[in-house]
Amino acid sequence: MIVVNIVISVVVIILLQLIGMVIFSWMTPYKDMEELKKGNVAAGLAMGGKFLSTAIVLGVAAYTNTSIWHMMLWFAVGYVCLVIAYWVFELATPGVRIGEELKRGNTAVGVLLCAVYIGTSLSISSLII
Secondary structure, three states: OHHHHHHHHHHHHHHHHHHHHHHHHHHOOOOHHHHHHOOOHHHHHHHHHHHHHHHHHHHHHHHHOOOHHHHHHHHHHHHHHHHHHHHHHHHHOOOOOHHHHHHHOOHHHHHHHHHHHHHHHHHHHOOOO
């Protein structure tokens, strides 16, 4: 029974991570994978920050909850906070269109956004019970 629970948990974690990345990709005004193929470091940093931040929230949600449903709920709460963090970051930087800067390859914006995602995920993860 333990093996079945672990397998189910791993499948759910992978699916949640993929869903999270798809939703994040819908938020960008460009196609993430096309930018990566072009070698756009800024877009790669932002995408890496998205992946790592969702993994942090998901990992803490999985570690602190014995129920898959509770894990999914806490991941959803944390994920919504990450999406909000992106939009707050966008609003807090007037005159800088984050998506456009990333598409242009502005590495400074990519690094900063990556840090915003990771920092937010660490902060939000501390609230997950």
